[in-house]
Amino acid sequence: MTRKIILDLDTGIDDALAIAYALGSPELDLIGITATYGNVLVEQSVRNSLAVLEILGRTDVPVFIGVSHSRTADSFTPARISALVHGGNGIGEVEIPDARRVAERRSAVDFIIESVHRYGEDLIYIPTGASTNIVAAFEKDPTIMDVMGPIVMMGGALTVEGNVNRWTEANISQDPEAADLLFRSGIEVIMVGLDVTHQTLLTKAGTSTWRDSGTEAGRFYADMTDYYIDFETRAVDIAGCALHDPLAVAVAVDPSLVTLLPINMRVDLEGPTRGRTIGDLAGLANPVKTVGAAVEVDAERFLEEFMTRVGSVLT
Numbered sequence: 001m002t003r004k005i006i007l008d009l010d011t012g013i014d015d016a017l018a019i020a021y022a023l024g025s026p027e028l029d030l031i032g033i034t035a036t037y038g039n040v041l042v043e044q045s046v047r048n049s050l051a052v053l054e055i056l057g058r059t060d061v062p063v064f065i066g067v068s069h070s071r072t073a074d075s076f077t078p079a080r081i082s083a084l085v086h087g088g089n090g091i092g093e094v095e096i097p098d099a100r101r102v103a104e105r106r107s108a109v110d111f112i113i114e115s116v117h118r119y120g121e122d123l124i125y126i127p128t129g130a131s132t133n134i135v136a137a138f139e140k141d142p143t144i145m146d147v148m149g150p151i152v153m154m155g156g157a158l159t160v161e162g163n164v165n166r167w168t169e170a171n172i173s174q175d176p177e178a179a180d181l182l183f184r185s186g187i188e189v190i191m192v193g194l195d196v197t198h199q200t201l202l203t204k205a206g207t208s209t210w211r212d213s214g215t216e217a218g219r220f221y222a223d224m225t226d227y228y229i230d231f232e233t234r235a236v237d238i239a240g241c242a243l244h245d246p247l248a249v250a251v252a253v254d255p256s257l258v259t260l261l262p263i264n265m266r267v268d269l270e271g272p273t274r275g276r277t278i279g280d281l282a283g284l285a286n287p288v289k290t291v292g293a294a295v296e297v298d299a300e301r302f303l304e305e306f307m308t309r310v311g312s313v314l315t
């Protein structure tokens, strides 16, 4: 059975890789991309998703513009580090044409609400940026919380340090209040955080196979991803780039790729640890655990799947 999915992206290099992974997965039907902010402004996220979909020949996938900033801020400006990791344009400073189409008129929030009512538990929502859109959808129509399927999110760090500071992972840092509401909403959330994504590294041996294929998509993805690999190997001192967002999509296809710790979670909202994802003392004794935090990953099997699925779309 194919599962309907929505990708909620701050497109970003690894977000673009997640699009390719989803399109290369016959088990998934990507019914839409909702745009959020983080690596880039929400408008640039829309632009990048549309442009990437056009290069991949998938102009049938609609893109919806989401909320532009968290409710605790008046506006959003990408952190300076984002341009170093993803390039100022979010896709490694590689120039690709704007898509010939524009975003849908309906908002991301309305599309999420309509899709949840239409598909119920058959829909998997996969956010790989801020949690702002889904919480805005809960607030606009709380009934979706009763019928929604699982959420597989990329974000957080439970057993390792963050990547914004020692406590905080980037996606959670964009809107800690929204992430906290999501964790404590009672909805099943699979948290694919830095605990596992930092174990999944792609090197230039992988991207060169895309470039060598000679396709436009293969060249673009290789050049874009090499920008990210160059940053990670230089600044983070790891042997490749972490495949954060594609791993969340992979877990939606096959949860057996990771080991999940059942836990009730919350997010620190005050003080220097603001943005930290941690077990919720208030839910410790509750036998019902709503979050599965991924703490182990079969990195070798995931990387094989990644190269096969992404390769099928790019080459």
Ligand code: RIB
Pocket (backbone or CB within 6 Å): 010, 012, 013, 014, 015, 038, 039, 128, 129, 154, 163, 169, 170, 171, 244, 245
């Ligand atoms: O911390 C990694 C996450 O932050 C990824 O989703 C990346 O794309 C950025 O959004």
Ligand code: CA
Pocket (backbone or CB within 6 Å): 009, 010, 011, 012, 014, 015, 039, 128, 129, 245
């Ligand atoms: Ca992302």
